Amino acid sequence: MVQTLVFGIFMAWAGLWAHDSSLTAVPAPNCAGVLNQGGLVVCDGPAGSQWEMGAERQTAGADGRVLFGLARNAASPTSLRMLTPTGLTTEFQLEIATRTDPFRVIEELDCDKVDARTPEQRDHAGRSWLIKQAAFDIFNIGPGVRQGFILPAEGPPSSPFGPERKYIGVSAVTGEPCEKVSVHRGYDIAAPVGTPIHAPAAGTIILADPDLYYEGGTIFLDHGGGLVSVFMHMSKLDTRVGAEVRQGMKLGEVGNTGRTTGPHLHWAVKWRNPDREDRSGDFYIDPALLLGLPAITTGESETQDTEVSATDP
Numbered sequence: 001m002v003q004t005l006v007f008g009i010f011m012a013w014a015g016l017w018a019h020d021s022s023l024t025a026v027p028a029p030n031c032a033g034v035l036n037q038g039g040l041v042v043c044d045g046p047a048g049s050q051w052e053m054g055a056e057r058q059t060a061g062a063d064g065r066v067l068f069g070l071a072r073n074a075a076s077p078t079s080l081r082m083l084t085p086t087g088l089t090t091e092f093q094l095e096i097a098t099r100t101d102p103f104r105v106i107e108e109l110d111c112d113k114v115d116a117r118t119p120e121q122r123d124h125a126g127r128s129w130l131i132k133q134a135a136f137d138i139f140n141i142g143p144g145v146r147q148g149f150i151l152p153a154e155g156p157p158s159s160p161f162g163p164e165r166k167y168i169g170v171s172a173v174t175g176e177p178c179e180k181v182s183v184h185r186g187y188d189i190a191a192p193v194g195t196p197i198h199a200p201a202a203g204t205i206i207l208a209d210p211d212l213y214y215e216g217g218t219i220f221l222d223h224g225g226g227l228v229s230v231f232m233h234m235s236k237l238d239t240r241v242g243a244e245v246r247q248g249m250k251l252g253e254v255g256n257t258g259r260t261t262g263p264h265l266h267w268a269v270k271w272r273n274p275d276r277e278d279r280s281g282d283f284y285i286d287p288a289l290l291l292g293l294p295a296i297t298t299g300e301s302e303t304q305d306t307e308v309s310a311t312d313p
């Protein structure tokens with residue numbers, strides 16, 4: 001069972017600096033989020049503060065906010081450190097709740113149907129990979145998690161984030177055994193083809209492609225702060241790259257495109273560190289945990305609605 005902890009951290013060190021009267025006006029850093037493997041930590045502090053969580057480092061922009069994803073296998077405790085522009089350092093140890101995702105071994109893999117095999121399929125898969133990588137290099141300013149997240153489609157959840165499956169089989173063509181380990185990194189919603197898909201939070205469209213090899217009709221929606229929603233297997237795309245969408249706006253429709261076993265929406269959320277150039281350290285977090293995040297409506301977040309415009313065709 002996923003344990004959800006909504007927490008707040010407040011400064012406990014003010015007294016340590018009381019002897020230095022020039023250091024009294026630093027606002028307390030305030031973090032909130034879901035302290036669970038696959039969760040997210042959202043921190044506010046003075047603009048320009050440098051934050052470190054584990055090996056990840058970020059410098060807060062003018063709004064003072066940074067987001068840190070927690071990997072599916074994040075260590076606990078994890079250190080969170082803030083260095084303000086005035087030189088104050090604060091460090092916290094965060095206890096991260098452990099996931100208990102199921103693990104299964106499935107021994108009926110048809111090795112000849114896994115992955116792209118023909119030259120045409122490989123070419124299609126290769127092109128699709130390049131398109132996705134190029135999109136993941138794009139960062140927009142957006143609300144991040146300020147609005148909270150809503151479910152992007154109506155329907156029963158059919159496969160949660162997290163389970164790992166090991167498939168074992170033999171190729172009928174070559175006789176060679178094969179093995180494939182797969183972790184489900186999205187949240188599947190079972191819904192018929194044509195069910196509307198809505199933006200779970202506001203953002204900017206950075207990929208809209210009707211025909212990626214594995215993913216089929218796909219949209220990437222950049223929420224800002226490094227967070228990207230990924231929607232796969234869509235039958236219809238109602239938006240285009242560059243469009244700015246509001247929370248709840250229709251993006252397209254559920255489908256059965258790409259490598260699927262039936263109509264559904266695969267919704268995934270990737271956390272990227274905007275301050276790191278190397279994209280290989282980015283990872284998917286658990287969308288279901290984001291749904292538990294309360295909307296944060298303090299300070300500059302109130303201006304966000306004036307920055308997005310309706311561009312849904």
Ligand SMILES: [Zn+2]
Pocket residue numbers: 159184186187188265266267
């Ligand atoms: Zn899925």
